[in-house]
Amino acid sequence: MTKFSFTRTAQDGRARTGVIETARGAIRTPAFMPVGTAATVKAMLPGSVRETGADILLGNTYHLMLRPTAERIERLGGLHKFMNWERPVLTDSGGFQVMSLAALRKLTEKGVTFKSHIDGSKHEITPERSMEIQRMLGSDIVMCFDECPALPASRARISESMQLSMRWAARSKEAFGDRPGHALFGIQQGGLEEDLRAESAAALREIGFDGYAVGGLAVGEGQEAMFGCLDFAAGQLPEDRPRYLMGVGKPDDIVGTVARGIDMMDCVLPSRSGRTGQAFTRRGVLNIKNARHADDPRPLDERCGCPACRQYSRAYLHHVFRSQEIIASMLMTWHNLHYYQDLMAGMRDAISANRFAAFEADFHAARAEGDI
Numbered sequence: 001m002t003k004f005s006f007t008r009t010a011q012d013g014r015a016r017t018g019v020i021e022t023a024r025g026a027i028r029t030p031a032f033m034p035v036g037t038a039a040t041v042k043a044m045l046p047g048s049v050r051e052t053g054a055d056i057l058l059g060n061t062y063h064l065m066l067r068p069t070a071e072r073i074e075r076l077g078g079l080h081k082f083m084n085w086e087r088p089v090l091t092d093s094g095g096f097q098v099m100s101l102a103a104l105r106k107l108t109e110k111g112v113t114f115k116s117h118i119d120g121s122k123h124e125i126t127p128e129r130s131m132e133i134q135r136m137l138g139s140d141i142v143m144c145f146d147e148c149p150a151l152p153a154s155r156a157r158i159s160e161s162m163q164l165s166m167r168w169a170a171r172s173k174e175a176f177g178d179r180p181g182h183a184l185f186g187i188q189q190g191g192l193e194e195d196l197r198a199e200s201a202a203a204l205r206e207i208g209f210d211g212y213a214v215g216g217l218a219v220g221e222g223q224e225a226m227f228g229c230l231d232f233a234a235g236q237l238p239e240d241r242p243r244y245l246m247g248v249g250k251p252d253d254i255v256g257t258v259a260r261g262i263d264m265m266d267c268v269l270p271s272r273s274g275r276t277g278q279a280f281t282r283r284g285v286l287n288i289k290n291a292r293h294a295d296d297p298r299p300l301d302e303r304c305g306c307p308a309c310r311q312y313s314r315a316y317l318h319h320v321f322r323s324q325e326i327i328a329s330m331l332m333t334w335h336n337l338h339y340y341q342d343l344m345a346g347m348r349d350a351i352s353a354n355r356f357a358a359f360e361a362d363f364h365a366a367r368a369e370g371d372i
């Protein structure tokens with residue numbers, strides 16, 4: 001059984017490359033994780049997700065515990081077999097999703113009780129239950145059960161919430177136990193407050209984790225505030241362990257967070273926005289439903305090697321999107337995920353060649369040219 005490990009291979013400024021070894025395969029960092037919330041990356045077959053370049057997917061405790069339940073997935077051989085993805089899976093712990101999706105939530109020291117947004121049934125998640133669910137799913141990288149306070153919030157509220165999350169992190173570690181080849185990541189909280197972020201990082205280091213996430217961001221604070229927070233928060237986390245920024249983000253967010261020492265990210269944006277017609281290209285974003293694409297024979301992005309760009313025109317994508325054909329969601333999602341993975345591969349190469357600053361400058365210059 002391969003032990004979980006993280007090896008840094010290059011550093012350029014605060015940006016770094018590395019490899020995470022897990023029982024189910026290696027993850028090249030910086031890494032972007034496509035989101036497979038209900039045991040599927042929507043509109044994609046697992047083999048297609050792999051072809052985009054993804055080494056790891058994200059799953060959600062909250063959604064899978066409600067439907068089809070963790071017990072049923074365990075009985076059927078675990079999440080990897082169930083969804084036909086045999087590479088690494090990271091699962092979020094449920095705290096964030098409960099607060100953003102569930103009804104009638106009640107938060108206590110023990111955990112959170114809530115009513116399912118699907119059928120109104122009553123449920124409870126505690127650190128112990130979250131660890132049990134993620135074990136039943138067979139998750140390779142398990143996230144601590146935490147609370148992510150909605151911003152804006154008072155400093156007192158952020159401090160109180162962070163301290164609760166640190167107590168829950170200790171209970172998560174206790175309940176996780178020892179699973180060779182599998183990892184448990186702690187989640188730093190503390191809002192945009194440097195001292196609270198430092199207090200959270202120190203508490204997590206004291207408990208000891210295989211990796212460390214920056215939580216509590218990408219909750220409406222905006223890119224400037226997020227980057228400002230990362231300028232101190234990322235460096236408070238151990239440099240020899242993976243650093244994972246949760247829920248990020250747009251392509252320019254991702255370049256900026258890698259520049260600040262982040263190794264892993266996840267976001268529903270490329271898949272969700274693809275289904276609404278939004279395509280990310282080297283020159284910026286376009287929406288395929290716009291009439292200006294109706295006769296355009298060009299691909300979405302002439303430098304992209306994905307099936308949508310190699311075999312279809314913008315005119316065709318415009319047509320099938322306007323016609324609400326299923327292939328529109330497939331091709332737009334495939335393109336966006338392929339673009340995101342190309343961006344990650346480009347950054348990994350640039351960091352390894354000590355030319356990340358030039359990569360970042362070219363990234364922004366291409367988007368300033370317009371005419372997408």
Ligand SMILES: N#Cc1ccc(CCNc2nc3cc4nc(N)[nH]c(=O)c4cc3[nH]2)cc1
Binds near residue numbers: 095147216249
């Ligand atoms: N389309 C689209 C779209 C929808 C939502 C978002 C924001 C996602 N932000 C976000 N996810 C998070 C998950 C999280 N999970 C946990 N356990 N803890 C967090 O603090 C946390 C913070 C997050 N912040 C970004 C893009």
Ligand SMILES: [Zn+2]
Binds near residue numbers: 308309339
């Ligand atoms: Zn493409």
